[in-house]
Amino acid sequence: MSNTKRKVAIIGAGIAGTTAGLGLVNAGFDVIIYSDRDQASLRNDVPPTGTAVYFGKSLEYDAEVVEDLYDIGTSTGMSVRIFSGTGETRTPVIEFDSAFNYRAQAVDTRLRADDRLSRFLARGGKFVVRAVTPEDLDAIAGDADLTLVATGKGGLSALFPVDPERTVYADPQRHLLLATFKELDRADHQFAYRSSDGARHNWFNIHADFGETFFGPYLHKDLGATRAFIGFAKPGSPWIDIFNTVTDTQSARDAVVKLFATYFPEDVELIDQLEPLHEDPHSWLLGAVPPTVRRAVARTKSGHAVAAIGDAAVSFDPLGGQGAQNAIVQSVLLIRALREHKDKITYEWLQDQFNKHWDHRAEAATEVTRLFLGDEKYKTHAELLFQAAAVNAKIGSAFFDFLSEPQPLLGIQSREQIDNFIANLAGEAAETVLARFKAPSQLARANALERVTVLS
Ligand SMILES: Cc1cc2nc3c(=O)[nH]c(=O)nc-3n(C[C@H](O)[C@H](O)[C@H](O)COP(=O)(O)OP(=O)(O)OC[C@H]3O[C@@H](n4cnc5c(N)ncnc54)[C@H](O)[C@@H]3O)c2cc1C
Structure with a gap:
């Protein structure tokens, strides 16, 4: 019987490439990961791409690809x-x-990627050490049913034009x-x-x-x-x-x-x-990361469709802790969709998948990053929510829910919506909550023998 497995090529073996690779091997695809470094070099010769904390929900997505291997961090x-x-x-x-209303986990990206790559290889995935050029990509994509570019912020991301409507800075x-x-x-x-x-x-x-x-x-x-x-x-x-x-x-x-x-x-x-x-x-x-949203589906010279995932598609300022989480969610949504989609994988289908990911998480993750950056659009949010968090524990926890599930922020835009958000959590009017806020005059110091009460 001939091998009817669909072929996937993935370029780059960071969090995005190894997660998609392992998930697609698990889903029955024939997958090759191309990496400019071998496995030992990926682990030992480079810094981690970032701290890459998973805040809550992304741990659930990740568990669809790999069991939780870490009890530290x-x-x-x-x-x-x-x-x-x-x-x-x-x-x-x-x-x-x-x-937090969830668990957060900070694991070295080099370890996460290495563990994924080992599992990928153990399950029959192929790994080729080669720095892929745009010309190589054309040939690779010509031979695959699906080609994913996971080369991070630099690498081959330049093949995907910046989307000026979705890029804020x-x-x-x-x-x-x-x-x-x-x-x-x-x-x-x-x-x-x-x-x-x-x-x-x-x-x-x-x-x-x-x-x-x-x-x-x-x-x-x-x-x-x-x-x-x-x-x-x-x-x-x-x-x-x-x-x-x-x-x-x-x-x-x-x-x-x-x-x-x-x-x-x-x-x-x-x-x-x-x-x-x-x-x-x-x-x-x-x-320094230029926060960039790209048109995440492109064509190679000969017209083969290729799709960007992870930082190659969307790179965030790390202040909102969204990049790795976004890479995981994007990879998992794509794996789920590919399990169902039995027809040819076309440019339009890939574009549709990216738009769904944008609507599901990436746009909201971009907005949450703006909130953390103190962007003009979110100045009032930051001021009111921080003050409210200082007098009501539930509001502080809900503020950090945005790191785990950014989507609700899209529905909290006007002053009235912010007030309602505070009031719903506090069970009293936002004005009443905020009236209790007073700036602290002194904060506890390290090495104090006992916890010092904040004087206000
Ligand atoms: C300071 C800092 C803190 C961060 N904190 C968080 C956080 O708390 N939470 C969070 O979710 N995210 C965070 N991030 C973001 C997160 O680290 C990244 O979004 C994520 O690691 C990107 O993974 P990636 O696989 O897309 O890219 P990369 O990790 O960059 O992997 C790309 C791989 O492709 C390889 N490659 C490149 N070009 C080629 C080529 N031509 N051929 C073959 N291989 C190639 C590269 O060598 C690399 O191995 C942070 C980032 C920074 C900088």
Whole structure:
């Protein structure tokens, strides 16, 4: 009997390529993944693409492709602190500590992709090490029933024109510093001054003018329980000069300590204990992502349809934590659709799938990212929701639901809709909730022997 399996070619073996590859092998397709690096090099010679926290719902999508392999890197909430000013004029503006209504998981993208690739190979998937050129892609697509381009933000993404109607920003909105550190001793005790759930809550420290920082539990591919830091500097922020001093793991650690000493001194005694991961020279990253939505289906020179997935299709500013989650949801929706679709896979069918993904998640994920970026469109949202979160725990948790399920944000646009959102959660008028808000005058500091009550 001849082999009637449909052939799929995937270019790129990051989270998007390996998830789609494993899912499609599981669904009975004959799949080849092409990668510019071999499996060991993907794991050991490059930094992780990002911290790639899965917030809630994306873990459910992921489970359709691979069982949950990780019990480290889990977080259960977010401790938020917002400040303005510098030096003598530095003032705390807001503090709240929210439990997530879900589980979040931060696992090294290199480990996730490596585990997927191993399973893909064990189930008969083929892996070819080759940097695919546009000419190669034409030949590869000519030989396959479906070709997916999962080459990330760079790579072959340029084959897919930017969609000006769906792309909001022309430039990167933040300069980024990512660094990973060893876990601290007695972490739960040390983190207790910030959160009710010790070391399991992430930190989100914001400076109203200069940028944001994220700090949370992380599973490193070799060293296990660690802490991931991401700094997000706004254009023109003095933080950019601090980030630009980073050349290795030690200078990354020194830059993070300097940032906290200057802008978030309440936490510096804890941060000062951090040790770099000298064992992994790729445990830090500097960069900036131009948030871009592409027309995710294109034709090669000879007219074969190819579809982009993951960052190659839509790249987000990482502040809203949407990129990897979006890649997973897009891959899973496509796998589900391909299980049902037995006809020829055409350009129009692929375009239809991308539009469905846009409607299902990608557009909302773009809007949630704008909310976190403090985009003009969402200034009122951020102001009201942060203040309401500071006086009502349910509102803080609901705010972070947007990271897991961004879609409801599309229905909360006007001032009235924001007020209704607050009122429905609080069981009283938004005005009453917001009237209780007072900026804190002092915040608890690291190493305090007991949890210090916030004076207001
Ligand atoms: C600082 C930071 C923090 C982040 N935090 C989060 C978060 O909390 N939550 C979240 O969901 N997302 C987050 N992200 C985004 C997330 O990391 C990415 O969206 C995701 O990892 C992208 O995966 P990908 O497979 O599409 O691309 P990539 O990981 O870039 O993989 C592409 C692969 O293709 C290969 N390749 C490229 N060109 C070719 C070629 N011509 N031929 C063959 N192979 C090729 C590359 O070498 C690479 O291995 C963050 C990103 C950053 C930068």
